Amino acid sequence: MEKPLRPPAEPESLDQLRGDCARMAPHWSVTSPSPVVVPVPPEALRGVRVPSRSARLLDGMSEYGD
Structure with missing residues (x-):
């Protein structure tokens, strides 16, 4: 029996x-x-707003927030 294919990591x-x-x-x-x-x-x-949820998401990513 063949193993099922796993999605890539x-x-x-x-x-x-x-x-x-x-x-x-x-x-x-x-x-x-x-x-x-x-x-x-x-x-x-001027007038561009970033939702706080998006800003927190990026802040939590080490590549962006550090």
Whole structure:
């Protein structure tokens, strides 16, 4: 009897996740050119609000909160 397939383990760090994505990137096809990204000056971000729940989530992640 064959063993059931197990789902892949969750990444344990942001670096591991980025590495996993980099290894998968050659398998993805690009159908359109990348959009031009124009930096936005901080002054233009007035009125942007981050929900406290989201801020706490990021604060609890060592890659972001430390």
